[in-house]
Amino acid sequence: MKILAIESSCDETAAAVVEDGRRILSNIISSQVESHIIYGGVVPEIASRMHAEAISGVVKAALDEAGVTLAETDAVAVTYAPGLIGALLVGTNFAKGLSYSSGKPLIPVHHLRSHIAANYITSPGLEPPFLCLVVSGGHSHIVAVNDYTDFTVIGKTRDDAAGECMDKAARAMGLDYPGGKNLDIISREGDPHAYKFPHPKVDSGKYDFSFSGLKTAIINTIHNAGQKGEEINIPDLGASCIETVAEILCDKVSQAAEEFGFDKIALAGGVSANSRLREKMKALCGGKGYRLYLPSLDLCGDNAAMVGAQGYYEYLSGNTAGLDLNSYATMPIDKPFYKEEQNG
Ligand code: KG4
Ligand code: ZN
Numbered sequence: 001m002k003i004l005a006i007e008s009s010c011d012e013t014a015a016a017v018v019e020d021g022r023r024i025l026s027n028i029i030s031s032q033v034e035s036h037i038i039y040g041g042v043v044p045e046i047a048s049r050m051h052a053e054a055i056s057g058v059v060k061a062a063l064d065e066a067g068v069t070l071a072e073t074d075a076v077a078v079t080y081a082p083g084l085i086g087a088l089l090v091g092t093n094f095a096k097g098l099s100y101s102s103g104k105p106l107i108p109v110h111h112l113r114s115h116i117a118a119n120y121i122t123s124p125g126l127e128p129p130f131l132c133l134v135v136s137g138g139h140s141h142i143v144a145v146n147d148y149t150d151f152t153v154i155g156k157t158r159d160d161a162a163g164e165c166m167d168k169a170a171r172a173m174g175l176d177y178p179g180g181k182n183l184d185i186i187s188r189e190g191d192p193h194a195y196k197f198p199h200p201k202v203d204s205g206k207y208d209f210s211f212s213g214l215k216t217a218i219i220n221t222i223h224n225a226g227q228k229g230e231e232i233n234i235p236d237l238g239a240s241c242i243e244t245v246a247e248i249l250c251d252k253v254s255q256a257a258e259e260f261g262f263d264k265i266a267l268a269g270g271v272s273a274n275s276r277l278r279e280k281m282k283a284l285c286g287g288k289g290y291r292l293y294l295p296s297l298d299l300c301g302d303n304a305a306m307v308g309a310q311g312y313y314e315y316l317s318g319n320t321a322g323l324d325l326n327s328y329a330t331m332p333i334d335k336p337f338y339k340e341e342q343n344g
Contacts, residue, residue: 001315002066004073004098005308006059008091009083009111010137011042012301013054017066017073018308021117022124026065027298027305030054033178040177041167048086055094062304070102077107077311079114080321081331082138088327096323107311108321111302112139112333113151115268117310118299126293131262133253134333135277136269137163137180140209140249142256143333145266148313151334154256155207162245163271165211169218169241173234183238184274190239192276195221197244199251207252214244239276246277250284257290266293273300 002025007014011032017025032050036042063070078095080088092108099106116132128148134141140157160168163180170179175186197217200210218241225232257265265285271277278294285292299306314320 001074001312002068002072003075003077003107003308003311003315004059004063004070005077005109005304005311006055006091006095007079007114007302007304007307008051008055008087009079010087010302011036011047012303013051013058014302014304015055015059015062016304016308017062017068018121018305018312021309021312022120024121024305025068026062027303028058028061028065029303030058037177040171042084044084044086047084048090051087051090055090059094059098070098070104073104075105075107075311075315075320076102077109077307077314079111079307080108080325081110081328083111083329085327085329088329092325092327096325100323105315105320106323106325107314107319108325109307109310109314110331110333112136112141112269113149114306114310116143116145116266117313118268118295118303118306119266119293120309121305122296122299123293126264126266129262130264130266130293131253131257131260132266132268133249133272134268135162135249135271137161137167139269140211141333142207142252144260144262148310149317149319153332153334154260155205155209155252157209157211158202158205159210159212160215162209162211162249163269165215165245166241166271168215170238172219172222173232173238180271180274183242184276186235187238187242188275190233190235190237192239192243194233194236195240197240199244199248207256209248209252211245211248214241242274242276246274246280249277250280253281254284254288257288263289264291264293268295270301273297
């Protein structure tokens with residue numbers, strides 16, 4: 001089954017053709033990063049307008065590269081939630097138009113589910129159940145992937161996402177957007193134990209995270225040094241920040257795997273590209289005898305191939321939508337809203 005997939009939840013306009021959920025026939029990404037750098041982050045209004053300009057060309061390029069016409073594909077999958085609402089609406093409505101004109105089924109795909117599905121492309125042998133750490137710019141979840149379309153959230157952040165914490169810390173250190181990636185690069189030369197930051201205590205919710213305290217502690221470290229006229233070693237501070245985030249994530253994943261009896265662990269989302277997090281996860285899983293699945297670096301960030309992968313399994317589960325499909329800025333990974341609406 002060939003699925004034409006579309007992604008526009010944040011600042012990448014992307015389209016892909018994916019066969020049977022596992023094989024990429026094309027994967028086109030038009031990134032807006034350059035347009036947002038001067039603002040230090042994504043400007044939603046600019047993102048929506050740029051998606052509108054790019055989407056038809058990106059979809060055409062994906063079909064051309066795959067060597068198929070729309071008529072030769074079997075379904076249209078699209079990220080419909082969660083994300084920037086104006087950005088999501090561009091992709092969702094374009095997909096609805098394609099579905100209407102071609103008569104192909106329309107498959108709504110949850111953004112975090114698709115990040116998890118990037119692993120099905122990178123590791124063709126991976127099948128649920130497994131435990132997944134989903135870490136992106138807006139979300140930090142530990143999820144039990146019970147089946148391809150059946151998820152249980154074991155823990156999530158109470159405030160900032162891991163990516164958001166690193167983005168803000170990077171910005172305070174004077175690094176350009178996208179902060180997390182630049183922080184990763186500059187920190188490779190730094191001492192991860194130069195600065196000590198406490199691990200937050202989250203009162204209830206054993207597997208929940210909190211990253212806002214760490215973000216504030218890093219910003220305060222920079223301000224205090226500035227007031228005293230002291231120099232900050234940015235690679236050391238960056239490495240210490242990443243080390244703390246990676247330790248917090250690894251600790252909770254390790255405990256969750258033990259308590260819930262998982263021996264297969266996957267990483268997903270933009271932050272899963274982080275080199276130190278990948279290293280620490282490898283060490284953790286190696287030590288405990290767990291099998292680790294990491295998305296290839298080109299599939300960690302937002303892309304449409306992962307939407308085509310998850311879209312395949314949503315289709316097999318009967319999760320298609322009508323032309324009244326809407327987009328949603330927020331949506332829990334385990335309870336797709338469109339289903340509730342359809343069921344009345
Ligand atoms: O999944 P994603 O591309 O978009 C969202 O769905 O949010 O994730 C973006 C996040 C940003 O916070 C970005 O700074 C972070 O992923 N990121 C990284 C790295 N590459 C991207 N964080 C740490 N190290 C990286 N190498
Ligand atoms: Zn994402």
